[in-house]
Amino acid sequence: MSKIILHVDFNSFFASVEQQANPFLRGKAIAITGKRGLKDMKHSIVATASVEAKRLGVKTPMPISEARRICPELILLHGDMRKYSEITKRLLSALKKNSDAVEQFSTDEAFADITSTAQDYFGATIVAQIIRNEIAKSCGKHCTVSIGVGPNKTIAKLASNSVKPNGLTIVQPQDVKAFLDSQPLGDVCGIGKATEKHLENLGISSFGTLRKANKQLLLNEFKTIAGSWLYDIARGISDDHVSEIVEDPKSIGHSYTFPHDLDSDVEIQTNLLALSDRVAYRLRRDGFSAGSISIFVRYSDFSANHAQLQTKEMVQDGLIIYKNAWAMIDKIRDTNKSIRLIGVSTSNLTKSDAPMSLFQKDKKMQRTLKAHDCIAVKFGQESISRASTMNTSFKERASGWHYDHEI
Amino acid sequence: MHEYLNDPIDVTVDFIGNKVRPKTVCWDNRVYKMKKVNLVHPTNEEGKSIFYFSVSDKANFMKLRLDTKNLEWRLVELYTDG
Known part of the structure; x- marks a missing residue:
């Protein structure tokens, strides 16, 4: 029996919750700005626009100045x-409550395997309505969702995106090809702008033409994995495994666009140290140590630099991460430009604590970090910091799968 | 008018089952009778369990903060229609 996968996606998530x-705020054009407050919106963008704002042309991510020009009555809110x-x-x-397995796909969307709960596609329609009612009851009726059901995750997601809000x-297996043919190629999750352009250059602009494409051509043009995926998705074949297992991260990092x-x-050093401390805390809390450190710097003119180095020893200490990160920034930084964003990331992660040092000074630091982590776990990460980073503050954000206050 | 505040307030509540429902809010020497509880969300701030109540009457939206450790209520957001 083929699987029945359901995809749920909140409509204009942050804005709907505010409404x-x-x-x-209901029925009005509202927008949730990024992490900054309303006083300093030089770098702010529209994180989410309400359905009403979208109808007036406000899009995400759009600079606040542009959104206000398009829609002067736009109400701006803190996230x-x-x-x-x-x-x-x-x-x-x-x-x-209503499925066999759930896989969170981002902060506002998730997949559920409803094969055994639904039994068939008629049952799937009922399960979808039950889930919709459950969400309306627990979140409020203004937090609306779009639901798609199909034989795999790609079709289910495309289905939920096809009717909003x-x-x-519901796309049954026998209707998959007809459904795909009714959808733009670029709407499918996995075909980004670059892939779409590449396909267009090959004369492929629809699922129909993609289906006619020679498999070897796709493998040659897009490499084995992507080419094979494109060949399969044109036929409605895709991943149908809803996984509840959260895999270990390949990297742990933190980036921040400054107000x-x-x-x-x-100023750069103190913020870099604060970012490094955050990364190090997450490494220690999740039991990882890192063998590589990388930095990313974006300037006010949106140009960027990045660099990476391998550390001599596995690291978990924010100060060591900071020293390496600053050495890289100091080397590559264009001092004629102001910095808009800094990112610090660690990779080559090993599931282990950093090795215990033989030196008394390092041992003392390791004990201090343990005490720091106990306080941070109990009272929150903001409750303890180095004196030198006390003037730094990072506003909470949501990015992709995670909320800052939960990571 | 939309304001972010942090003002101490007095709140009377109804206990319905295991739920708390703010009924009146006394702020700035005025009493506001709340008509609707639109959303309640719990959170943890510095180890303390905090509840936020998004409530409204005919003309005002208020976001109330209840600190469960000292049972202190604060008005943290006010939106007045018009």
Whole structure:
């Protein structure tokens, strides 16, 4: 029996939650800005626009200045990540109650394997309605979702995206090809702008033409994995495994776009140290040590630099990460430009604590870090920091799968 | 008008089952009778369990913060229609 996969996606997620919380925002064009407040919006973008704002041409991610020019009546709001994360939990809970397995795909969407709960596609329609009602009950009726059901994850996601807002689209196995032919090639998850352009150059602009393409041509043009995936998806074949296992990360990092551009060494150093401490805390908390450190710097003119190095020893200490990161930034940095964003990332992760040092000074630092971590676990990461980073503050964000306050 | 505040307030509540429902909010020497609880979300701040209540009457939206450790209520957001 082929699987029945359901995909749920909140409509205009952050904005819908705000409209649920505040009835005076309902029916109005609202936008949730990025992490910064409303006072300094030089770097702010529209993180989410309400359905009403989207109808007036506001898109994400759009600079606030442009969004206001298009839609002067646009109401701008701070994002409240803790509120949104609670709604994400309620979404996952509603799915878990009615399915065999749930896989979170981002903060506002998830897959569920409903094969045994639904039995068939008629049952799937009922399960989808039950899930929709459950979400409306637990999150509020203004937090609407679009649901797609299909034989695999790609078709289910394409189905949920095909009718927004508040859609329910069921694609049975025998209808997959006809459904694919009705959808733009670029709408499928996995075909980005570059792939779409590449396909277009090969004369492939629809699922119909992709289906006619020679497999060897796709393998040659897109390498084995991507070429094979394109060949299969044109026929509606894709991954149908909903995995609840969260795999170990390949890297742990933190990047931040600052509310104002950074110029002075001191400002860059203190923020870099604070970012490095955050990365190191997550390494220690999750039991990893890192063998590589990389940095990414974006300047005010949007040009960027990046660098990576292998460490001599496995690291878990923010100060060591910082020293290596600063050495790289100091070497590659264009001092004529202000810095807009800094990213610090660690990779080559090993599931182990950093080796115990033989030196008394290092042992003392390791004990200090352990005490730090106990405090951070109990009272939150913000509750303890180095004196030198006390003037730094990073606003909470949601990025992809995670909320900052949960990682 | 939309304001972010952090003002101490007095709140009377109903206990319905295992749920708390804010009924009136006394802020700035005025009493507001709340008509609807639109959303409640819990969170953890510095080891403390905090509940946020998004409530509204006919003209105002209020976000209330309840610190369960000292049972202190605060008005943290106010949106007045018009």
